[in-house]
Amino acid sequence: MRITISAIKADIGSIGGHVRPSNALLEAVNASIRTHKGSTLIDAHIGFTGDDVAILMTHTRPVSDPQIHKIAWDAFLQGTEVAKRQGLYGAGQDLLKDAFSGNVHGLGPGVAEFSFDERPNEPFLMFTADKTEPGAYNLPLYLAFADPMYNTGLILSPDVGQGFRFTILDTQFTDGDRTIQLDTPEELYDLAALLRDNGRFVVRSINARSNGEPAVACSTSRLRNIAGKYVGKDDPIMLVRTQKSFPATGEVLAPFGIGHYVAGFMRGSHTGPLMPVCAGTAMSYFDGPPAVSCLAFSIRDGQLTEPVDLFDHPYWDWVRQRVSRKACDMRAQGFSGPAMLPYADLEYGGIKHRMEGLETRFAVSK
Numbered sequence: 076m077r078i079t080i081s082a083i084k085a086d087i088g089s090i091g092g093h094v095r096p097s098n099a100l101l102e103a104v105n106a107s108i109r110t111h112k113g114s115t116l117i118d119a120h121i122g123f124t125g126d127d128v129a130i131l132m133t134h135t136r137p138v139s140d141p142q143i144h145k146i147a148w149d150a151f152l153q154g155t156e157v158a159k160r161q162g163l164y165g166a167g168q169d170l171l172k173d174a175f176s177g178n179v180h181g182l183g184p185g186v187a188e189f190s191f192d193e194r195p196n197e198p199f200l201m202f203t204a205d206k207t208e209p210g211a212y213n214l215p216l217y218l219a220f221a222d223p224m225y226n227t228g229l230i231l232s233p234d235v236g237q238g239f240r241f242t243i244l245d246t247q248f249t250d251g252d253r254t255i256q257l258d259t260p261e262e263l264y265d266l267a268a269l270l271r272d273n274g275r276f277v278v279r280s281i282n283a284r285s286n287g288e289p290a291v292a293c294s295t296s297r298l299r300n301i302a303g304k305y306v307g308k309d310d311p312i313m314l315v316r317t318q319k320s321f322p323a324t325g326e327v328l329a330p331f332g333i334g335h336y337v338a339g340f341m342r343g344s345h346t347g348p349l350m351p352v353c354a355g356t357a358m359s360y361f362d363g364p365p366a367v368s369c370l371a372f373s374i375r376d377g378q379l380t381e382p383v384d385l386f387d388h389p390y391w392d393w394v395r396q397r398v399s400r401k402a403c404d405m406r407a408q409g410f411s412g413p414a415m416l417p418y419a420d421l422e423y424g425g426i427k428h429r430m431e432g433l434e435t436r437f438a439v440s441k
């Protein structure tokens with residue numbers, strides 16, 4: 076059966092700052108989605124990581140389908156109504172346009188989706204991150220799909236060993252979608268040259284070269300490009316199919332043990348380590364640390380099993396301790412150097428006004 080999995084996320088309001096949505100908000104989103112289950116939608120799951128609500132939907136319509144995107148948009152509007160009623164912070168924050176216009180691309184919510192002919196057993200993962208940006212997935216994807224140090228399937232499995240095709244988006248280009256495709260292993264160094272720049276080049280999708288099948292779909296929206304100013308981070312959502320011609324589930328997870336430093340954290344303007352957290356974790360220390368959660372599903376005829384929370388395991392408790400330490404090490408130096416993002420990436424305008432104000436006070440002597 077050919078099915079599509081659509082994962083759409085938005086921050087539509089949060090208790091106590093940018094912390095987590097309320098139960099009533101989540102219930103409103105859930106109720107709205109439920110009315111479509113068994114008709115347009117085969118199945119759905121609602122969850123959250125930090126202040127971002129993620130709607131996972133399975134159906135037989137294509138990707139970017141107006142009907143499916145409207146279902147998500149309407150659910151976010153319902154949730155926003157509750158957010159306003161409860162006085163939640165940032166109510167409707169990621170719904171940047173007043174009217175729905177075909178699909179949610181360019182309207183604020185992040186979207187990851189792909190269509191494929193369902194395998195007889197079809198495992199997939201949904202990653203949702205908060206207080207960071209789409210480039211946060213660059214390193215884990217590079218390591219899981221292209222580095223035999225993390226994915227020994229690249230040397231053990233004939234299918235996986237044929238490598239992968241990465242599609243990379245240039246998020247700085249705003250006059251359309253500027254993309255490039257690179258094949259591993261042949262173009263590994265070119266891939267690394269792009270993916271080191273998390274703020275600009277981001278993985279949009281990955282396909283297996285053994286059969287052309289989609290393996291990864293990532294949200295790559297840039298809210299700043301939509302709104303023209305800082306309106307929150309583009310906390311990214313990602314779908315990954317696993318096993319057989321794809322990396323094993325554990326190979327996809329392994330690079331998240333690094334807790335690599337990413338952009339985001341407080342005010343979307345700092346550097347912090349990406350902490351793998353349980354689904355439904357609220358944000359806390361310094362509005363972070365940047366967090367990622369991962370739910371595993373199996374699917375048959377579009378029906379989802381219950382999710383398994385893959386970062387809810389003693390191994391990840393140990394990782395979280397180490398990542399907390401990394402967060403403190405960086406925070407100890409406050410505003411200095413790499414603790415904050417480069418000037419062009421700071422997401423609050425205030426510092427620019429401050430710098431402009433100082434400009435005339437500089438004196439030049441020779």
Ligand code: F6R
Nearest residue numbers: 092093307308340341342343362
């Ligand atoms: C929001 C975020 C937070 C806020 C911070 C200040 O996604 O990352 O760190 O930037 O809480 O929020 P405001 O400026 O809305 O008071």
Ligand code: MG
Nearest residue numbers: 086093126307
């Ligand atoms: Mg927020």
Ligand code: MG
Nearest residue numbers: 126127205310
């Ligand atoms: Mg968020």
